[in-house]
Amino acid sequence: MRTVLLFAGMAGLVLLEGLTGGWNTALGIVNMGLISAVMALGVNMQWGYAGLFNTGVVGFVAMGGLAPVLISMPPVTQAWANGAPRMAAALAVAVGVVALAVVLYRRLTGRTRVLAMLAVLIGGFFLYRALFDPAVAAIEAVNPAAAGYLGGLGLPVLLSWPVGGLLAAGAAWIIAKTALGLRSDYLAIATLGIGEIIVSVLKNEDWLARGVKNVVGIPRPVPYEVALQSDTDFLARAAGLGIDPVTASTVWVKLLYAGLFLVVLLALIWLMERALNSPWGRMMRAIRDNEVAAEAMGKHVTRRHLQIFVLGGAVLGLAGAMMITLDGQMTPGSYTPLRFTFLIWVMVILGGSGNNWGAVLGGMLVWYLWIKVEPWGNSLMGFVTSGMTDGSALKAHLLDSAAHMRLLTMGVILLVVLRFSPRGLIPEK
Amino acid sequence: MDLLNAIVALANFVLIPATAYGAQLALGALGVTIIYGILRFSNFAHGDTMAFGTATVILVTWGFQAMGIGLGPLPTALLALPVGIALTSLLVLGTDRAVYRFYRKQKAAPVILVIVSMGVMFIMNGLTRFLIGVDEINFDDGTRFIINARDFKEATGLAEGLALRSTQVITVVTAVLVVAVLFWFLNRTRTGKSMRAFSDNEDLALLSGINPERVVVYAWLIATALATIAGTLYGLDKTFKVFNYFQLLLPIFAAAIVGGLGSPVGAIAGGFLIAFSEVGVTYAWKKVAGYALPEGLEPDGLLQLLSTEYKFAVSFVILIAVLLFKPTGLFKGKSV
Amino acid sequence: MSEPFLIAEGMTGGYGAADILHNCTLKVETGEIAVIVGPNGAGKSTAMKAVFGMLKLREGQVRIGGKDITHLTPQARVAEGMAFVPQTSNVFPTMTVEENLEMGAFLRRDDIRGTMEQVYSLFPILKDKRRQAAGELSGGQRQQVAVGRALMTQPRLLMLDEPTAGVSPIVMDELFDRIIEVARSGISILMVEQNARQALEIADHGYVLVQGANRYTDTGEALLADPEVRRTFLGG
Known part of the structure; x- marks a missing residue:
């Protein structure tokens, strides 16, 4: 019940955005929100199911992002x-x-x-x-x-999604082989390192994906807006609904993406819920709750951890490939740990670690906030400084600083949730 | 073959920069290792504590400069350092009160504290950006060189120049002084010994009547001072940029773990090990080899093992090697 | 005759819902050695911890020198003259022997050199090794450091949790001799021991605990002579 209400609230926020800010922005938030939800699912597998602390999320996401380039670009x-x-x-x-x-x-x-x-x-x-x-x-x-x-293999871009998962799983396997079984802090630091390294490889190995010169024009799984705008059938339908062709085509493309992402997300949740309620899932949770006892009962704790870490990495890679497909370009410079590691963590903690629906909600909600906090910060600063004289240094500084409100807000959310509601919005059953 | 020039080139491009960098890493790693020893978690906010501390030092420096106060040939930042440490300590102690203490009372698992420190990292990062922005800032206003490459060439008649920047000397001298004071404090004073006792065996320290909250406050104060000093020295030597300080987290953690978490001596050794490996592996050895090898054997390539963009890979590989083969670190840190 | 120095009466309590101690009573006279023995899981260490305040009691009270300390924290009990030597990890391993002793005296503000000399004369080997890290010492020497650290608070009651666990028989005898010496100096001793026979030989009083309750209480000599105790707890 609580879950339904919370998701209804989230839908309400999107609707509000659609009505006030336009459907284009609203769908933009939904699409990245869905991708964030997949990322949050990946982290939730590692943390919520197994208690593994991965701080290299950015690396796995970037690794997955390589796949669309390698698969779909012409050689x-x-x-x-x-x-x-x-x-x-x-x-x-x-x-x-x-x-x-x-x-x-x-x-x-x-x-x-x-x-x-x-x-x-x-x-x-x-x-x-x-x-x-x-x-x-x-x-x-x-x-x-x-x-x-x-270049790539010139294959359909959708094929790159599972490949992205495989690439990230490979990276996860290597790191898991070395750092699992040590104390939890060490895994955190080792993954922080692998994250940095994967990103710097993507930035510097130009022969692989052009590095910081970026790869643009990655093929799409959905039609181009321009193509739609010259498609007579589409124009007729848009006119029938009374929407101008430009808006209609952009919204339609975004809706198609949203549909694709939703299919992936729901399939993942279905698989994960089944896994969680299977003997394997029960064993995972038993291990997480009491590693020593599980080990004493003859469970191979490290091997199970390896499995879940690699699976979670694969989900992160899948999300990374989806994101690059949505963006249509690969820009390694945009992979920063604050955005792609620590923000995902805020999503998982806020949503409810150990609960897949929680992770999804957290992913959507935190992404929404990430987008909205900046304009809110701007208007807040505008309000705060409205009494000050124009051109004062303090006013200028405060207005400039509004952009940094995001990080502050995310930190506060994380700390407040951890302190007062450590089980998150939708707690584990 | 020209050994003298080879040695000068080696000193100029490898030994001197790596020593300064190593000293900065060592101070950073000492802070991490002290927090680990007392509070028993890896503090992910340490890099951003360094950034925040340095930002306050820069602001105070600007204030001093505006008032016309300076240190002559030395950078004004050294004068601003104590003020910066005091301000940063207030923030950090406030954070401990408001955030960490709750989890300490609960005896939360270390990994929870690590996640909490991640939240603190976000906030500190945001605050630092708020205070000073994200741009590169150069705040070194002292004399730039002690030995200038051209003067050195003229004085010695060698083909290779040797430059010794004053910030490098200041870094090393400050680091030596700070480490000396720290070790004196830990080994000779009652409070310092009680911190070591607490780090060694918490329960027994309680049985001996050592007040844990006092020890924790001292640990934060020391770690903050070390972080601010390390951050300021790094900023003087290079430049200040918020994101670079976050990235220092990896080599600093690597240094602390390689030395053995919880071991101050290990943190220093780890800092220098990481710094020398990083510089050594990313330096193009062509020049040095050109002088050192007999004629006819000079190499064609740059002799650079890894490009500088991969310097983090060096810390990482060392870190992984230590985790695989000697998880307690070279100097026997705490638990695995 | 005046009241015994330590009285722990009718202690009942445990860590969780189930009680481990059931109406357990322990008394120690000044300068006397009292030993708690009993089978595994009898609650010996728990009884000791209850006396030291590391366990919440549902019923019963603890008095020392006539003063009720039932509700004091362990730290406050240290100030009341109690010292506790845990069974394991009872030294600061990376600190030197001398620093270990100093830490024992952490709460004292007066000159501690006299006490330190007393500890060194009790355990001469520690004086030779005083600059060595405690973690590098042998098991027996570490136990001496642990006892020495506890003595540095100048306690009136010294509590030892299985001081001879894991040390050789020769070292055990040596350690017991030292404990007798400590008791002669007027310090009361309460000790849990696994080596029941040897411990009762040096004990003024012995307490045989079974399932958290007193089963036999008598002088050490009498318990050793009691055929029932011998048969059940001392292996014939």
Whole structure:
């Protein structure tokens, strides 16, 4: 009942926005809100189900965002011809070296082990660079202004969503293998690190996704507004509803996206609810509530944690791919941890950790606030400073600072919820 | 082959910058490790405490400059430092009262405190932006160089110049003084010893009549002072930018963990280890190798292992290696 | 005869809903050694913790030197002259032996050097190792540090929770000798022991607890002689 009321309230906020600010903005908020909800679901799996504290959300989201570029952009054939084989060889060497080092670590002991590993790793690194550097140069030399990267496979963009999940799951697996089983703070710090690194790879490896030069014009799963506006059927229908073609086409496109996202979200929730109520889900919660007892009962705590961490990472990657598809462009510079890690955490904590519906509500609501706090801050500051003389330094400073109200508000929300309602808006059953 | 020039180039591009950076990281890591030792959680707000502290120091510096107060060749910020520490301490102690104490009384799990510190981080970040904006600020108004590269070349006749910036010397001298005072405090005073006792064995400290709230207040005060000093030194040496301070969190945590969380000596060693690795791995060794290797063997490439954008990867790899092979850190920190 | 120095009467209580202690009574005269023995899970350590205020009592009261301290916190009881040596993690491992002793005297504002000399003369080995970290010492030496730390508060009642757990028989005898010495100096001792026979040999009074209640109470000698006690609790 409470859940229904809260979601009705959320719908009310969106309706209000639609009526006052236009349906375009309202649907914009809904679309990013749905994506945020998927991200919140991913974090909720890791934290709410298993008590794993992931501070590298931004990295998994960015990893997933790479998928639309790699899957749906047209391949840059020249770059493929010039550099792809060498690049493949370089990456194969890198994987081989790491694998060899792991084998050596398992097989040898004592000083021989250290020396052998060092030799393999250092030698391997130089071999890798010897292959990698010319490959990068060859790829980036091809039409650097418009391409300068390998491009993608030219496949439908929707295919990139599961692929984004797989990419992020891979990253999650690597980090989980190293940092799980240690105390919770260490996982937080290790994930913080992997997040930073994934983002800096995306920013700097131009051959992969053009780095900070950005990839624009990623194909869409829905029609373009311009195409709709020249489609006679569509124009006739818009005219029949009495909406002007520009508004009609933008709203229609956004509605299509919203439909796609909603399908994904509902499918995920359905899967997750089923998983949560299966023996596997009960075991997960048993482990979360008492790790020691679960271990004593013969449960492989670390292995279960690994599973859930990788699954949660996959959901984050899926959301990342969805977001890039919505934006139609990949801009690695926009991946900041405050926006993509800590904001998602506020969503999960506010919504109710451990409850999927809570995470969804938190995702929508916090995104709504994130968008709205800035104009509210502006009007608040306008009100506060209305008595001051124009041109005073304090007035100018206060008006400029309104933009920073967002972070402050999010911090306050997080602390207030943790203190007074730690179970969130929709508590775990 | 020209060893003298090789050594000068090495000092100029690696040893001196890494030493200054290491000192800054060490001070930051000391703050993290002290909070961990006493309050037993990793404080994610530490980077933003550094930023907030530095922002107050900058504001006070501007105030002093407007009043015409300065330190001559030294940056005015050094004079503003005590005021900045005092102001930041007020904020931090207020935060402890309003936020952390509640969870301490509840004996909340460390991970809850980490999440709470994340909320504090948001607020401090917002406050800092509110105070001073997001732009890069250069607030060093002292003499720029102690040794200037051109003068050095003229004086020695070497091809390589050696530049020693005053902020680098100030960083190292300040860090040495601060660490000396800190260790004196921890090892020689009653309060300092009671903090170590509390960090070692909380229950027994209570049985001995040590007041936990007092210890906590001292821990925050010390951590805040260290954070403000570290942040100011970093800002003087480079520039001040809010987001960069958030990013320092990773190398600082890495330094504290590599040294062993809770171990002050470890934090210092970790700071220098991380700094030297970062600079060493991201430095293009072509120049040094060109001087040091016999003629004909000079390398063609830059000899840069990783581009500077990946400097965080260095802290991360060291961190992971330590977590995998020696989770308590090099100097035996607290629990795993 | 005046009232015993420590009286803990009719203690009833536990950690959660279920009581662990049932009307348990312990008394210690000045300068006397009292030992609590009993099977595993008899509530020995719990009784000790109740005396020290680490457990909330539903019924009963604790008096020391005639003063009712039932509602004082453990810290306040330290100020009343009680000192407690926990069974495990009873030293500050990274601090030196001397610093451990100093921390024992944390609440004292007077000169502590005299007390420290007394502790060193009681445990001479500690004087040799006083600059060494307590965590690096052997088990027996660590126990000496723990007892020494407790003595630094100049207590009138010293409470020891299984001081000989995990130390060799020779070290145990040595430790018991020291405890007798401490008692001779006028400090009352209340001790929980797993090694019941040896402990009762040095005890003035013994308390045999079973399921949180007093089963036998007598002098140590008498308990050792009691065939019933021997058969059930001392293994024949």
